[in-house]
Amino acid sequence: MTKAKEEIVALRDVSRYFGGITALSGVDFTCHSASVHGILGENGAGKSTLIKILSGVLKPSAGEVLVEGRPVTYRSTAEAVRDGIVCVFQELSLIPDLSVADNIYIDTPPKRFGLIDRRAQRKQAVELLARLNASEVHPDTLIRDLSLSRRQIVEIAKALAKSPKLLILDEATSALTGKDVDTVYALLSDLRADGVASVFISHRMHEVDALCDRLSVFRNGQHIETFDKGERSDAEIVRLMIGREISAQYPPKPKRQPAPPALEVKNLRWENSLKGVNLKVKAGEIHGLGGLDGQGHKELLLAVFGALKGVEGEIKLHDKPFRPTSPAACKKAGLALIPEDRKTEGLMLNLSIRDNLLLPNYAAVSRGPIIDSRRADDAVRDGVTRLQIKAGDTANPVETLSGGNQQKVVIAKWMMLDPDIVLLNDPTRGIDVGTKQEIFRLMRELADAGKTILFYSTDYAELIGCCDRVSILYDGAVVTVLEGDALTEDAIVAASLNMHERGAA
Amino acid sequence: MIAKPLRRNRGFAAALILFLVLFVVYHILHPRGFSTAVFIQNANETVAIAFVAMAQTIPVLIGGLDLSVGAVMTLTACLASYLVVGTPAQMIFGMFLTLLAGTTFGVMNGLIVVFGRIQPIIATLATGAIAMGLALLLRPTPGGDIDADLNWALTNSVFDFAETYGLADDGNAAWLQPFANIPVPLIILLVVAFGVWTPFKRTVTGRTLYAIGSAESAAKLSGLPVRRAKIAAFGLAGFFASCGGLYLAIQTSSGNADITQAGAYTLNSIAAVVLGGTSLLGGIGGAIGSLVGTGILRVISFYFRILSVDPLIQPLIEGLVLLAAVSLGALRTLRIKNKLEHFR
Numbered sequence: 001m002t003k004a005k006e007e008i009v010a011l012r013d014v015s016r017y018f019g020g021i022t023a024l025s026g027v028d029f030t031c032h033s034a035s036v037h038g039i040l041g042e043n044g045a046g047k048s049t050l051i052k053i054l055s056g057v058l059k060p061s062a063g064e065v066l067v068e069g070r071p072v073t074y075r076s077t078a079e080a081v082r083d084g085i086v087c088v089f090q091e092l093s094l095i096p097d098l099s100v101a102d103n104i105y106i107d108t109p110p111k112r113f114g115l116i117d118r119r120a121q122r123k124q125a126v127e128l129l130a131r132l133n134a135s136e137v138h139p140d141t142l143i144r145d146l147s148l149s150r151r152q153i154v155e156i157a158k159a160l161a162k163s164p165k166l167l168i169l170d171e172a173t174s175a176l177t178g179k180d181v182d183t184v185y186a187l188l189s190d191l192r193a194d195g196v197a198s199v200f201i202s203h204r205m206h207e208v209d210a211l212c213d214r215l216s217v218f219r220n221g222q223h224i225e226t227f228d229k230g231e232r233s234d235a236e237i238v239r240l241m242i243g244r245e246i247s248a249q250y251p252p253k254p255k256r257q258p259a260p261p262a263l264e265v266k267n268l269r270w271e272n273s274l275k276g277v278n279l280k281v282k283a284g285e286i287h288g289l290g291g292l293d294g295q296g297h298k299e300l301l302l303a304v305f306g307a308l309k310g311v312e313g314e315i316k317l318h319d320k321p322f323r324p325t326s327p328a329a330c331k332k333a334g335l336a337l338i339p340e341d342r343k344t345e346g347l348m349l350n351l352s353i354r355d356n357l358l359l360p361n362y363a364a365v366s367r368g369p370i371i372d373s374r375r376a377d378d379a380v381r382d383g384v385t386r387l388q389i390k391a392g393d394t395a396n397p398v399e400t401l402s403g404g405n406q407q408k409v410v411i412a413k414w415m416m417l418d419p420d421i422v423l424l425n426d427p428t429r430g431i432d433v434g435t436k437q438e439i440f441r442l443m444r445e446l447a448d449a450g451k452t453i454l455f456y457s458t459d460y461a462e463l464i465g466c467c468d469r470v471s472i473l474y475d476g477a478v479v480t481v482l483e484g485d486a487l488t489e490d491a492i493v494a495a496s497l498n499m500h501e502r503g504a505a
Numbered sequence: 506m507i508a509k510p511l512r513r514n515r516g517f518a519a520a521l522i523l524f525l526v527l528f529v530v531y532h533i534l535h536p537r538g539f540s541t542a543v544f545i546q547n548a549n550e551t552v553a554i555a556f557v558a559m560a561q562t563i564p565v566l567i568g569g570l571d572l573s574v575g576a577v578m579t580l581t582a583c584l585a586s587y588l589v590v591g592t593p594a595q596m597i598f599g600m601f602l603t604l605l606a607g608t609t610f611g612v613m614n615g616l617i618v619v620f621g622r623i624q625p626i627i628a629t630l631a632t633g634a635i636a637m638g639l640a641l642l643l644r645p646t647p648g649g650d651i652d653a654d655l656n657w658a659l660t661n662s663v664f665d666f667a668e669t670y671g672l673a674d675d676g677n678a679a680w681l682q683p684f685a686n687i688p689v690p691l692i693i694l695l696v697v698a699f700g701v702w703t704p705f706k707r708t709v710t711g712r713t714l715y716a717i718g719s720a721e722s723a724a725k726l727s728g729l730p731v732r733r734a735k736i737a738a739f740g741l742a743g744f745f746a747s748c749g750g751l752y753l754a755i756q757t758s759s760g761n762a763d764i765t766q767a768g769a770y771t772l773n774s775i776a777a778v779v780l781g782g783t784s785l786l787g788g789i790g791g792a793i794g795s796l797v798g799t800g801i802l803r804v805i806s807f808y809f810r811i812l813s814v815d816p817l818i819q820p821l822i823e824g825l826v827l828l829a830a831v832s833l834g835a836l837r838t839l840r841i842k843n844k845l846e847h848f849r
Binding site for chain 2: 057076077081089092093094095096098102106107109114116118158
């Protein structure tokens with residue numbers, strides 16, 4: 001306990017760019033031995049990039065990484081592990097078709113005569129799992145057959161097996177059960193007593209409060225402030241995390257008349273992601289979905305759109321029970337889903353703009369089995385004008401367009417179907433402000449025309465500026481519905497972190 | 506101990522049961538019942554394709570496909586028809602060179618796939634044609650003169666092997682008798698399979714193969730030697746293919762650059778791999794399963810012989826059996842919950 005605190009890792013003026021996007025800019029960050037260092041920030045604040053640089057997944061575009069005072073440039077995670085920097089990844093790094101024991105000792109198995117000693121490996125795995133209070137996990141089970149929470153425990157065991165000097169936990173408790181979380185807390189205290197440094201990223205404020213000695217707040221890729229636990233109140237921390245003006249222009253929100261719910265979701269459950277979602281969206285309403293990444297938003301939209309199997313619960317469209325059996329059936333029922341990743345799920349990048357626009361609409365522009373090219377031309381022209389897609393020639397491949405215009409193509413092709421309920425999965429990610437405004441304007445137009453809009457965005461400002469009401473999801477359920485004056489950034493952040501669960505803030 | 510892996514890999518277990526049933530019924534139906542002569546003949550007809558199927562398994566495990574295995578087998582057979590001649594020492598050296606050549610060819614495939622960033626199926630389509638071209642240059646017409654003793658010793662029973670080389674009292678030693686009737690080709694096959702593949706599976710490189718096929722990004726995040734494992738996968742495929750080529754040359758005492766045969770071996774190897782429970786998506790299965798898969802393919806064709814099935818409908822039956830067998834493997838997709846995963 002009384003070991004002097006040494007610098008384990010220090011970042012000096014580190015930046016990282018992805019194409020034109022700055023994920024981290026000029027970050028200075030230090031973490032010391034025998035400490036637990038919490039990292040806080042909104043979605044896209046640069047937390048994940050930071051830990052990827054620490055653990056050797058990414059190289060910094062500029063700046064210097066010092067490990068125990070020595071500058072390093074890691075080319076792979078293996079090199080970082082050799083220096084004792086081990087990361088428990090949020091996107092699990094386990095191999096589904098190998099056993100638990102194989103995974104824990106995947107790259108450094110115990111050996112005999114140059115071959116993997118499976119008996120020793122199994123024995124060590126059993127000991128490690130016992131240390132994590134997870135003896136019920138059999139070392140010979142395949143990862144594929146484990147639940148998400150057990151996988152997470154195996155992932156932590158795998159990190160521990162490498163005897164880390166710096167252990168990075170990226171949302172490592174998000175999938176764990178209460179009992180496991182306690183085990184991880186105890187483990188982190190043990191490690192701290194042994195002089196190990198931990199970097200802990202969590203969206204659960206009370207966890208960060210309970211565990212960490214020091215906290216660092218990140219925002220927009222910049223390191224804002226680092227302070228010891230207790231120096232700042234929760235409210236101050238939230239302000240540090242937000243710290244910006246709402247700048248974009250949004251169309252004015254009209255006064256809403258009471259309207260019957262167009263889409264109603266009752267107690268929707270799916271696997272580990274949806275744990276009883278209740279939602280009522282009125283006709284003519286833009287209904288926002290907020291909260292931190294990975295709380296079940298995407299799954300909710302996919303479930304409503306019939307892309308998931310084994311969904312339990314009730315869905316009603318205009319007060320009539322509706323079973324979303326497949327995306328095709330949902331399309332017929334008047335639903336449209338603007339998918340999250342336009343490059344893989346929304347567009348055929350190397351097909352022409354015209355073909356992309358017509359893709360879900362061929363039936364409408366055909367006479368019998370033959371596509372009527374004049375009607376098709378009209379439909380394409382309509383779509384292009386309506387969304388003001390800036391394209392020279394609609395025969396060009398979609399990939400020649402800018403990101404914003406690509407997104408407009410995705411939206412336009414669904415609008416041509418004249419859907420009744422539009423589900424938008426983070427449609428404004430990575431597009432410019434001008435295009436965003438056009439999309440917001442279109443959403444409002446649709447709502448005014450009596451359509452129903454369910455809009456998921458990772459940007460709180462958009463939710464506030466655009467939506468009539470916002471439901472905040474936390475851990476697979478709606479925790480709060482905000483509307484009117486209660487719809488503020490502070491309220492969203494507080495609800496996203498599920499703070500009122502402790503009666504704070 | 507055996508039960509667990511069997512339960513783990515249902516495909517392999519199903520293949521093994523299917524093979525055993527087919528094999529036993531075959532011998533019951535056979536007009537002469539079980540006989541050493543038939544067993545030896547069958548084993549001889551199985552060795553080359555079994556080696557090629559094992560070769561195919563390894564690229565399949567990393568989620569690729571090697572279209573050059575049949576051609577590499579043919580190339581090395583032609584090479585062996587020149588090299589495996591002369592004194593016993595020279596012949597052994599020739600065998601070594603043959604295997605080295607095949608392995609080198611495989612490593613070259615691996616280098617092209619890893620550093621050229623070309624999909625395995627396309628890369629090996631090209632290199633397979635190159636191997637075939639080299640084989641044709643070596644043996645424009647079938648030929649070669651491999652030692653008759655070697656041919657006799659390796660294509661018959663253990664007793665014949667011992668007798669040929671004057672070992673164990675010309676094969677009459679008492680201790681040899683329990684093994685005397687086992688076909689030498691079967692022993693060669695099992696020794697290579699369990700002597701090379703099984704230990705390889707227990708190295709970090711071997712484990713990495715499975716990791717790549719199962720989740721390549723996770724393998725990279727875990728710091729596994731992904732590139733090295735891919736190169737090793739194709740190298741080992743080349744090695745097994747050249748084992749097949751070497752045996753084929755000794756068996757026929759010659760080399761023959763037969764394009765049709767090379768293509769047929771490649772396609773049958775893929776069928777054997779799938780029948781043996783290896784997933785074409787990678788990550789699941791193994792070379793031992795492919796041995797069993799080969800066994801199934803071969804036994805089916807032996808049936809045609811004893812049941813005098815019209816040759817015209819043989820391909821139809823083979824196709825139906827194959828379709829039925831791989832359909833069992835597809836049952837796994839019924840467990841997928843997010844329908845979009847089907848397309849990933």
